[in-house]
Amino acid sequence: MDNPFNDRLRPAPSHDSQPYWDGLKEHRLLLQTCADCGTVRHYPRPVCDQCYSMRVEWIEASGHATIHSWTISHHAFHPCFKKDLPLTLVTADLAEGVRLCAPLKDASPGSLRIGAPLRVGFETVDDDLTLPLLILADTP
Amino acid sequence: MKSLCEKGAVTGIGETAYTKGSGKSTVALQMEAALAAIADAGLTPKDIDGIVPYSSGDGVAEDFITKFGIADLRFSATTPMGGASAIAGIQAAILAIEGGVARHVLIPFGRNGYSGGRIGARVQQLPQFRTIGEFEMPVGQIAPAQLYAQMARRHMMQYGTTSRQLAEIAVTFRQHALLNDNAIMKTPMTVEQHQESRMISDPLRLFDCCLESDGGAALVISGAGPAKDMKQRPIYIMGIAEGHPDQPSAITQRGDMTILGTAKAVPHAFGMAGVSHDDIDVAEIYDCFTYIVLCQLEDLGFCAKGEGGAFVENGGISLTGRLPVNTHGGLLSQAHIIGMNHILELVKQLRGDGGKAQVAGARIGLVTGYGDMGDGTVAIMRN
Numbered sequence: 001m002d003n004p005f006n007d008r009l010r011p012a013p014s015h016d017s018q019p020y021w022d023g024l025k026e027h028r029l030l031l032q033t034c035a036d037c038g039t040v041r042h043y044p045r046p047v048c049d050q051c052y053s054m055r056v057e058w059i060e061a062s063g064h065a066t067i068h069s070w071t072i073s074h075h076a077f078h079p080c081f082k083k084d085l086p087l088t089l090v091t092a093d094l095a096e097g098v099r100l101c102a103p104l105k106d107a108s109p110g111s112l113r114i115g116a117p118l119r120v121g122f123e124t125v126d127d128d129l130t131l132p133l134l135i136l137a138d139t140p
Numbered sequence: 141m142k143s144l145c146e147k148g149a150v151t152g153i154g155e156t157a158y159t160k161g162s163g164k165s166t167v168a169l170q171m172e173a174a175l176a177a178i179a180d181a182g183l184t185p186k187d188i189d190g191i192v193p194y195s196s197g198d199g200v201a202e203d204f205i206t207k208f209g210i211a212d213l214r215f216s217a218t219t220p221m222g223g224a225s226a227i228a229g230i231q232a233a234i235l236a237i238e239g240g241v242a243r244h245v246l247i248p249f250g251r252n253g254y255s256g257g258r259i260g261a262r263v264q265q266l267p268q269f270r271t272i273g274e275f276e277m278p279v280g281q282i283a284p285a286q287l288y289a290q291m292a293r294r295h296m297m298q299y300g301t302t303s304r305q306l307a308e309i310a311v312t313f314r315q316h317a318l319l320n321d322n323a324i325m326k327t328p329m330t331v332e333q334h335q336e337s338r339m340i341s342d343p344l345r346l347f348d349c350c351l352e353s354d355g356g357a358a359l360v361i362s363g364a365g366p367a368k369d370m371k372q373r374p375i376y377i378m379g380i381a382e383g384h385p386d387q388p389s390a391i392t393q394r395g396d397m398t399i400l401g402t403a404k405a406v407p408h409a410f411g412m413a414g415v416s417h418d419d420i421d422v423a424e425i426y427d428c429f430t431y432i433v434l435c436q437l438e439d440l441g442f443c444a445k446g447e448g449g450a451f452v453e454n455g456g457i458s459l460t461g462r463l464p465v466n467t468h469g470g471l472l473s474q475a476h477i478i479g480m481n482h483i484l485e486l487v488k489q490l491r492g493d494g495g496k497a498q499v500a501g502a503r504i505g506l507v508t509g510y511g512d513m514g515d516g517t518v519a520i521m522r523n
Binding site: 008009011012013017042045047068069070071072073074076077078081084086087091098099101102103109110113114122129131132133 | 189271273274275276277279280282290291293341342388393447
């Protein structure tokens, strides 16, 4: 029997964030940028905290990143992640200066260190949802 | 500039039994604690003319007007900062009193954090966590334990902090809880038992995480003038402040994730109080996770950033240590009463009612609140 609690947690995109989610579906990591002063910001929001401009442009991230911190979760805080345990979650410093939090795939705990180079990947969940993921850059 | 130093005092405290399964509604828990606090202050419910209910609970000012028959409630506000809310509520209460709007402000709290809606599930329901809900929960970053684990991991890698040092915090607070009749945890804990406890989100183990509990607690805040003639010895608030971190709702986007909003509140609170760290006889520090205690000790300035691990080692925060911390057992071993229990414990210590955990001669003490992923509050009190 289907158990709705096992369904994936899904984002509820806003007007400000819709382009981010649309970009992921095309396997592109898009970041919001101030159209006036060029400051990159994440997570998406309607105003630049540097110059207060509300004009927005989107840039495609290079996909280059390094480990800022991480945790390995052994407890499923939502039933839909039970199958993924232990789940390695990484906060990554993107080359563009903002951070991305995403699961790290196929890494042994011993290879985790601050500053380790990463690249951004994508997990297509279904037609409506693609999520970002991270891979150690030296993984073939 | 006007200062709030010693303009307000805690004049009444009240609490229920702290349990796993209260068998009472959360409103009843709040009423029971509130009535005890009002009686402790030597007041009647009709004397209350200000209320700061807990913003994420299910108590509202209307409940108290109805149930206490308050004819002219002049001040009500909420301070939505999770575990930092209660001290922010005291600051709001003193502002209202000093501004002549209210005379006696009630700060009530009650919830069934164990038997009702579990605390761990609440994050998803709060508007201040919209960004976590949209961008982090779908990838598996759901609970505070996971975010605080990333903060702790960063601290460990930067400063060499160890899990055994976190264990010292849990073990010390358990020792204190064993001296407290109203504590949920009744058996001792060793560092080894902490190290063997189940891994929740590496590096945080089960015994690094606070309890989920049922219970109620309440405070009455009055003006310093009237407090002199009230039933209890007044506990004066010398310094009080709230601090919000940059990027308050997204730890992952915060420039330095090893610094809490607490650090911003500290100069304001100490400056207002006009005291130094050496003057603090006892500290009750919000302890949702062991790491958050260690981080606050640094942000508070009791030691430098990165030295929290050494500070808590060898009984450093025990009753006989350099700074006795969480003499009641804290959220880790007494009960999770959203830090209200920390404020009540400081008041008891400064009244000399600390029981078996009384710090001899305690005259000035400090209490913190912490919540919603980084908000910090600090209050310094004296007897």
